[in-house]
Amino acid sequence: MIHISKRTDFTLFKGKAEWLNHYVGWGVRLIAVFLSLVVSGLLIFFVTKLNPVKVYGAMIDGVFGTPRLTWAWVRDFTLLLLIAVGLAPAFKMRFWNIGAEGQVLVGGIVAAAFMIHLGSAGIPAALLIIMMAICSMAAGAVWGVVPALFKAKWNTNETLFTLMMNYIAIQLTSFLVPKWEHPKGSNSVGIINPDSNVGWFPKLFEKPISGMTQGAPFTRFLTAGEPVFLNVMIVAAVVLFMFFYLKKSKHGYEIAVVGQSENTARYAAMNVKKIIIRSMTLSGALCGLAGFMAVSGIDHTISTGTAGGRGFTAIIVAWLAKFNPFIMILISGLLVFLEKGSVSIASEFGLSKDVSHIITGIILFFILGSEFFINYEIKFARRARKEA
Amino acid sequence: MGTFFDKIITLLTSAVAFGTVVMYGSLGEILTEKSGHLNLGVPGIMYMGGIGGLLGSFFYEMYVPSPDPTLCLLIAIGAALVCSVLGGLIYSFLTVTLRANQNVTGLTLTIFGSGLANFFGGSLNKLAGGVGQISVAVTSGAIRATQPLTDNLVKTLSASGSGFVRFLGSVMDVLDRLLFSYGFMVYLALVIAILLSLFMNRTSKGLNLRAVGEDPATADAAGINVTRYKYLSTCIGAAISGLGGLYYVMDYIKGTWANDGSIEALGWLAVALVIFATWKPLRSIWGAYLFGALYWLYNYIPGLSRSSQEIFKMLPYIVTIIVLITVSLRHKREDQPPTSLGMSYFREDR
């Protein structure tokens, strides 16, 4: 006889160790991650007959083996992190913004448009970059705020609306790619401004660091990270901003209350519609910023794959982190590690790189499932006096 | 005149083919959503169904010198069902038993399913000696086999001398191409849609299912096993969605595999179609064909550039958004999503 009830608190530890009870939840999640790695390892073993431990070793090697690889990991996970952090205000408000993919993409489109059409206009580099950032954010904000307006006004289902907006953005990209394609007939945009680098993220410390190429390993490591510095700084700033915005600001407080109960929000004299629209504007703008970063700071091109499913993965990151930007760092770091690691073992052992999605899926399944054991209590009741 | 007519007929037939993939996906999702579960894993499940069928028939065709078409068919369908139900089981275990968030679980299932499918799909390509080379000709042939009901009749009539009879022949020819030129899975989708509609509206189990999706607490109080209904509708729904993946792989792209993400796009379109059909299986039939026609419309509008074609492919999504907004504006009780959609049910919540 199993009986399930809602858990109010863990009481695993008593007396002096009572404070540990607060961390049992995270312990459960860690166990889940560990179990999922075991299951993934078994799966790898059955498919490839390779020693899972070796495979994981190869993964670590494939991600952190060289400074260049490590920085590629940093570059990719900060992009995912930026989107997840951007989604946090929406999701904390229980606004199911499934449309990050589209918001990122329109941000990217705008950035690419600037690079292509103003590439030879002679605008000062810094000004151009700032204009690009602002316009990309505006585009993302528009993409996010349209469903929010309908949600606020007529309670139109935002999950499905934002989902549809993704595909409109994708088709918009498909529409523009042939217009911008280079070389003609390739059906791809190719690297934009490969020689002039107009609209690319500027190099921050070109001189001082490249002068130290011969230096100590750590300096060499830093040097390899040069192209990623601006990305990291932007994302770090957004993470800090979002942490304080959600935790300490009046807006953040409003978001939290609306997310818990709209009735209470109205009772507390909050303008729920305004809050929904404002938060989705912010959420969309940050996703647009991520699109700008992907195009201007990483890919230097645009395609329907620019967002690459990160808009969806970021939802999971934000949700699992309980909207805490710092925990999002850990989760996005782990997911991108798995992705990059799997791609590297895939090429090493001749597997398809899609194995990364399988492992990601398994880990997420486990973490999602583990929430149950944090929120609910299972009692194995003694069989009540009852005939057999 | 003739070419115009021909064009319309080809548009309609390609709309039917495209629509069938989406229809399977949406029918499964309608059944699932009727139990109150919004499964955003439909693309993943369609991937799993597609790859399952492909793997099953691939190995059968590889190891058996002269594969039997009927057996091919059964193996492909069986494998597709097993794989997609597996996806449904993962989803329902997490969301029904463990009460995990439905949207996040669904999205994860899509990541997992697409990874699984493309992993094996990619490896199959390698096994068969390169991209696009694998084919399961026998299975695909069996699935695509058309019904030669009227072919002979058409030929006889067309060959005859009399003008009227020849006219009759060409009318028959048009009907034949419009109605009888598809593999059996096109008709199976229609049958499933009708059966689903009958099930939901005319049977007591269907009534119970609707109640579970509307108000699980009430259904529970009425003695309905909410958990069982949620599991069954999710898993059977997954099986139906999975058939969409199978149809796509075996019929639409003729027994090959492409790592191009098109199943995912079709899967999301299936989710859109559920809204478009306002959770009614019969509406999803013409909705699916309409989506197909809208999607292929660009081929039949003269003077479109490669890029403006893409604008046309936006139509199904825009139409869905318009429907979504209209539904929320009109607020007609019959057209609303199941009331408990997206919320997990725990009896002792208070």
Add this chain to the structure above:
Amino acid sequence: MEENVKTAAGPERVPAVRMEGITKSFGMKKANINVDLDIYHGEILSLLGENGSGKTTLMNMLSGIYFPDSGSIYVDGKPVSIRSPKDAFDLHIGMIHQHFKLVNVLTAAENVILGLKEGFVLNLKKVRSEVKKICERYGFDVDPDKKVYDMSVSEKQTLEIIKVLYRGADILILDEPTAVLTPQETTRLFEVMRNMKKDGKSIVIITHKLHEVMEISDRVAVLRKGEYVGDIMTDETDPQQLTDMMMGRAVTLNIERSEPKNVRKCLEVSHLSVIDTDGVKKLDDVSFTANGGELLGIAGISGSGQKELLEVIAGLQPAVGGSSVVYTDMDGKTSTLLGRTPMEIKKLGVHLAFVPEDRLGMGLVGNMDIADNMLLRTYQDGGGVFVDMKKSRKLAEEIVQEFDVVTPGISTEVRKLSGGNVQKILVGREIAGNPSLLMSAYAVRGLDINTSYTIYRLMNEQKQRGAAVIYVGEDLDVLLELCDRILVLCAGRVSGIVDGRTATKEQVGLMMTRLSEAEAAK
């Protein structure tokens, strides 16, 4: 007191249902503690107790909604385990819940057959004729093809009863069935209950209304604070003794009530009408004045428009044209509140405090800690973009200390506290803003006697401070001892305003139902 209570049943009768040592808790809250209860064949049993005494929880364990933490249940002497409503149906136990368990988008007939195993194909024709038969037998009037969302409250309840009868229940549990009924409907319901009793069915009626207990039941079982007090045959007892059992001691309330001082007009409501989203008229031409320095009580059967009245004043609900709500401040300046949002009302300088009925769904955020909940009213105060956490923590500490809130600390989530402590925090926060107008709805519902008295004292203090206090209550004894004037609502209309010091319980009780009588006479 308990020693006086005789066990009513003789030893020779085998009870239809026996509950033994039942305990059930929700988190830290204990809803039932070691309860024993017998239900016999062919009797009408009243389950009596105050709000929050655990009556509904206990019966929910019979109907399979909850499962007891410990204890055993026997049906006809055999031990059973009721894990789901289906198990309950199989044992012929049916419950009519206070919150109707009906699916809105389905028709009456579809709701009746829901969950039954009567063949694969839906045979609505048969259900329709069966429903008609039941209707004819008991004098109900329900259209089997009507959708539930088109039904009135009493139609819904009738449908619930038909549902249980259709399933052939032998043991019927009715949870406060008369709360939503007109006197005529109540009389008819009681007739039905007597008829069912004649068929040998057992009926449990959950109630806290003594006159109903006396009128309908054969036996009374009393719960108090989740514990079983005892049972007694109805004809061997009187309301006084039952009240004693319910309250644990004779009701000598002795609520302090000061004489109103410096009475000034504060709020004037005139011709207020409210129509809800379903088009039902919730308030009909309501007019009254609430004065500063005075405590105005609002009495009425639950659902008579109390909630709508307070929410309209607070700016949470729209009113029909022609209504007016005018606020007069200390300097005599008037401003209209109607058509303004809560924010706009606040900006007018109206210090409005509101303790809503739905504490965790409106007044507080259950998943936030005590300190964060303090911010709900004041987070906008002070310049800058950040909220003032220091102030809210200080306020939280003060309230916890002043009202003896039992909590591990101010960073404990509110939903983890017991009902009384939740209410102390809510009321504490509301009066911390020195309100000029304080409204409270069912402020003592579910609270223990001590906390209730704390709440009464606080209301009185606010009145002495000069605030206009509006107190929506359900216990007439309390209303009569606490309030200066009492406004009686009946079906959304004002049936009168009486002086709290001179009015009698009978008088107010009559007014609570008078309008519906007048309407029925038409």
